[in-house]
Amino acid sequence: MSTKDGNLNDGRNVYYAGKLVEDMANEPVFARTLKFVQRYYELQEEDPETYLYTDEKGEKKSILFMPTMTVEDLAHKRRIYEQIARESYGFLGRTPDFIDTGIAILDYYADVLGKDSRCDYAKNARDWAARVKKHDLFISHAIQNPQVDRQKGLTELLNEGQEFAAVWIKEERPDGVIVRGAKQVNTLAPLADELLVFNLPGLHKVDSKFALAFSLPLATKGVKMVCRKPTMKEGFSLKDYPLSGSFDEMDAFIILDDVFVPNENLFVCGSVEKSNAFFPASGFFVHTAHQDEVRGFVKLEFVTGLAVRLAEKLGLTGFLRVQEMLGSLTVNLEMIKSSIIASEITAHMENGVLTPNMQVLLAVRASLTNYYDEALRVIAEFASGSIVGVPDFREFENTDISEILKTSMTSALLSAEERSLLLNLAWDVTGESFGQRQRTYEFLHGGNPMWIKNMHWLTEDLEAANQMLDKVLENARIEK
Ligand SMILES: Cc1cc2nc3c(=O)[nH]c(=O)nc-3n(C[C@H](O)[C@H](O)[C@H](O)COP(=O)(O)OP(=O)(O)OC[C@H]3O[C@@H](n4cnc5c(N)ncnc54)[C@H](O)[C@@H]3O)c2cc1C
Structure with a gap:
């Protein structure tokens, strides 16, 4: 089951139009957009010379996973980003190539994540990057916290009973953590393979409960994606709606309802310093x-x-x-x-x-x-x-x-x-x-x-x- 195969009925909890979606392919708002997201994979088959590269192990991978070593590498990637974007005229913002660019170089930056008595976060990140590259997974990212009260700190909000003002560690176990909370908007999450959750810099010393970065398959128990209303107009032809008939890039509110995150999926856990460093210092x-x-x-x-x-x-x-x-x-x-x-x-x-x-x-x-x-x-x-x-x-x-x-x-x-x-x-x-x-x-x-x-x-x-x-x-x- 993956974005690449187009079979997204893997038990994920996607709420759309007032109900839990039973069959993703039967909802035009997902099915039509998915076709364009999948162009990312089709291009690799149509033109392997351009869209694949040989990695250090001699394996063929998406060129998006290639670390950039020269100015020509950056220019080459730019041309690829451009071609992928042209498939949707730039109207799909969060196609797989977005996070791929970070996965491509994570190996080189992972040391910054360090390790502690719970686990080796740098190794987790490297293993994850290797898995994402191997299966060419589509990773969606959830960063921004719900707009509850930006004038208050996260710990203050939690102490006031706001359990969904951000994602926090509810319980620590030897093999992982139980997390609870929400992220305010996650584009294309319903169509992705995994969810990468992290914070922007800005946590304070007291916020160690919120210091987290991790990735999870979307079908993980307790992950709920609640979609916004569609912008796609059903029942009309593309002549009436040339763009909105094809590219509803669905955004969803993400709820993590006591979700278990195993140790091996954690990239940051409990360190405010590492959480604040995650986005800028991971590349x-x-x-x-x-x-x-x-x-x-x-x-x-x-x-x-x-x-x-x-x-x-x-x-x-x-x-x-x-x-x-x-x-x-x-x-x-x-x-x-x-x-x-x-x-x-x-x-x-x-x-x-x-x-x-x-x-x-x-x-x-x-x-x-x-x-x-x-x-x-x-x-x-x-x-x-x-x-x-x-x-x-x-x-x-x-x-x-x-x-x-x-x-x-x-x-x-x-x-x-x-x-x-x-x-x-x-x-x-x-x-x-x-x-x-x-x-x-x-x-x-x-x-x-x-x-x-x-x-x-x-x-x-x-x-x-x-x-x-x-x-x-x-x-x-x-x-x-
Ligand atoms: C269509 C769309 C898709 C998105 N997709 C994703 C996604 O896939 N994943 C993801 O993680 N995010 C996504 N985002 C979220 C995006 O990252 C945030 O909306 C963006 O970073 C702005 O943050 P915010 O909405 O929390 O606004 P805020 O930063 O909270 O700002 C709201 C208002 O409060 C004011 N304000 C806030 N804090 C302060 C302060 N300290 N001092 C003074 N004024 C302040 C601002 O000036 C502004 O007027 C998406 C957003 C949109 C609109």
């Missing part, structure tokens, strides 16, 4: 960011292309204001493309792995949120009221109205049906719940932009700026 943060920004670039490319297409087909390109708006979008796109390449060229060796420049990737992440929004605003403005004047596509087959409808909606640039298709695509991206979820995703999935910017200025190299400032101030000071 996951930076390597997943490389994949994530490339995927974001593909999506930005898609919406930029859509804006240009709309301007052309709706006869808007003669207006100076429209030309400036389009230029702004293509400038944004070029900035993102070049910056991703810059993050590779300015990479550095870390723990024996060539690691992209995080400062550049964070700049991309912070900018993408704004650039994506800008493209959406341009699309909405260009498509204007036309976007909500598009009929149900079935009207084009309705003999009562079809002829006059086609005549009245056709322009010199577009037939009625082509015009409706294009506007439906624009509506999917800007207006539909699908588009709104995608917008929220771009704004928040990589962390609150507030924190990204906070991190960025604190770590920016401003030495040259400071030297100039010192010089100009000194010159002014010494003037007689």
